[in-house]
Amino acid sequence: MFGFMKGFGTVVEEISAEQAHQRMAKKNEVVLLDVRTPAEYEQAHVEGSLLIPVQDLQTQMGQLDKHKNKEILVICRSGNRSYTAAAMLKEKGFEKAFNVSGGVMSWYQAGLPLTSGR
Numbered sequence: 001m002f003g004f005m006k007g008f009g010t011v012v013e014e015i016s017a018e019q020a021h022q023r024m025a026k027k028n029e030v031v032l033l034d035v036r037t038p039a040e041y042e043q044a045h046v047e048g049s050l051l052i053p054v055q056d057l058q059t060q061m062g063q064l065d066k067h068k069n070k071e072i073l074v075i076c077r078s079g080n081r082s083y084t085a086a087a088m089l090k091e092k093g094f095e096k097a098f099n100v101s102g103g104v105m106s107w108y109q110a111g112l113p114l115t116s117g118r
Helices: 017-026 038-043 054-067 080-091 103-109
Strands: 002-004 011-015 030-034 071-075 097-100
Touching: 011 017, 011 080, 017 030, 017 071, 017 097, 017 103, 030 054, 054 080, 071 080, 071 103, 080 097, 097 103
Parallel strands: 011 097, 030 071, 071 097
Antiparallel strands: 002 011
């Protein structure tokens, strides 16, 4: 599924939570970027995910430079903030940025593992 974000001319490919989980299990060349708030992250998150809230992404994008050649799977609560973040990444040259459609909500509904705390 492909979509366009208002204000961005960038196409972001969306993948399901199940596809994201499978890619993470098969490759260590995959980064899961969580763009929710720290409070949301503490409630429940995918183990091993990297937290950079979407509102901080522009200023903290340098943290991702070492991952520029990896797949970056971007997740939020429902898929909206992560779409915006993935579009931002693609515009900065992160060619393999994908949005996890439905976010943590779809991850949970699929029965995939989540953890809490920091």
